[in-house]
Amino acid sequence: MTRQGKETMQPGPAELAPDVIRVLAPNPSALTGPGTNSYILGRQAPLVIDPGPEDPAHLRALMTALGGRPCGGIVVTHAHLDHSALAPALAQATGAPVYAFGGPRAGQSATMARLEAAGLPAGPGLDEGFRFDRPLGHGAVLQTPEGPMRALHVPGHLGNHLCLVRNGMGFSGDLVLGWTSTAIVPPQGDLADYRASLALLQREGLDILYPGHGEPVTDPAARIAMLLSHRQEREDQLRAALAEAPGTPAALALRLYGPLPEGVAAAASATVLSHLLDLLARGLATCDVPPGPAASFAAA
Structure with missing residues (x-):
C-alpha cells in the first residue's frame, strides 16, 4: 500500500476553502485512516457529499456545520457503510433528497456479477440496504447556487461509485485517497474498471481533489499517475x-x-x-x- 504521510486530522468540521467544509467522522481505523470525510459544499443551500457512518455524534456535527441553512441535497459517492449509512437520518433531519448513481450493486461489472452469482461473497462494508431518491448518471449535472456540479461514474472500488467535479475541484470518494492506495475487493471491486476510472478522472485536469479519507490532494495529476504506476508495479x-x-x-x-x-x-x-x-x-x-x-x- 502506498502512503503519503502521517495524518494530523481531528474529528469535526474544518473549513478547507471558502465554500468547502470537511466534517471528519469519528471512525478511524487501519482502512479508513483518520476517518470518513463528509463535505459541505456551498454557502447557500449547500450539498452534503458523503454523509458518512451511522453515528449520532457525526449527525450532530453535520447539522452544526450546516448552521441552520437548508440542505440542497445529499450526494453519496458509493454505497459503503462508512460513506452512506447516515444518509437516511440526515435526509430525515434536513428534508433533503439523497442522490446516488444507483443501488449497492448498480454498475457492477459483468465479470464480477458472474463471480458473485457463482458464490464469491460480497466484500465487507457493503450497504446492502442503501436507498436513494434521485439518480445521478455519468455526466449528470446538479445545479447549485455557486455553479453546476458534474457527476462522473467511476466504478472500480465499487460499481456505483461517483466522483463529483466543479470549478477545478473534485470529490473523489474512495477512488483517490489522501494517504494510501484504494482497496479493490471483488466481487464489488474490479481492477480493470478502477484503472479506467483513474484515467477518466486524470483527463479532467483538476486542480485539487477532496478524498473520502485523508487530506486534500493538491496535485491530482501526479497522485493519479502514481496510483496507476503503483498498480502496474504490483x-x-x-x-x-x-x-x-x-x-x-x-x-x-x-x-x-x-x-x-x-x-x-x-x-x-x-x-x-x-x-x-x-x-x-x-x-x-x-x-x-x-x-x-x-x-x-x-x-x-
Whole structure:
C-alpha cells in the first residue's frame, strides 16, 4: 500500500476553502485512516457529499456545520457503510433528497456479477440496504447556487461509485485517497474498471481533489499517475511471484507485502485477488478451481 504521510486530522468540521467544509467522522481505523470525510459544499443551500457512518455524534456535527441553512441535497459517492449509512437520518433531519448513481450493486461489472452469482461473497462494508431518491448518471449535472456540479461514474472500488467535479475541484470518494492506495475487493471491486476510472478522472485536469479519507490532494495529476504506476508495479511483482510458484491470494499477498495487521492483511489479499482475476481475464494466469480466495493461481 502506498502512503503519503502521517495524518494530523481531528474529528469535526474544518473549513478547507471558502465554500468547502470537511466534517471528519469519528471512525478511524487501519482502512479508513483518520476517518470518513463528509463535505459541505456551498454557502447557500449547500450539498452534503458523503454523509458518512451511522453515528449520532457525526449527525450532530453535520447539522452544526450546516448552521441552520437548508440542505440542497445529499450526494453519496458509493454505497459503503462508512460513506452512506447516515444518509437516511440526515435526509430525515434536513428534508433533503439523497442522490446516488444507483443501488449497492448498480454498475457492477459483468465479470464480477458472474463471480458473485457463482458464490464469491460480497466484500465487507457493503450497504446492502442503501436507498436513494434521485439518480445521478455519468455526466449528470446538479445545479447549485455557486455553479453546476458534474457527476462522473467511476466504478472500480465499487460499481456505483461517483466522483463529483466543479470549478477545478473534485470529490473523489474512495477512488483517490489522501494517504494510501484504494482497496479493490471483488466481487464489488474490479481492477480493470478502477484503472479506467483513474484515467477518466486524470483527463479532467483538476486542480485539487477532496478524498473520502485523508487530506486534500493538491496535485491530482501526479497522485493519479502514481496510483496507476503503483498498480502496474504490483502487477509486475505478482507476475514475477507466479512465475516462481503458484499460490492463493493470501499466500501471494504475504509474499508481496510481508506480514500485515489482520484487517489490512484481508484487504491486501482481496486486492491481490483483484489483480489475479484481471490476469486471468487477460490470459496471463490460470486457476485450478473456480476463482476465489481459496483458489490457487499460477502463471499462464
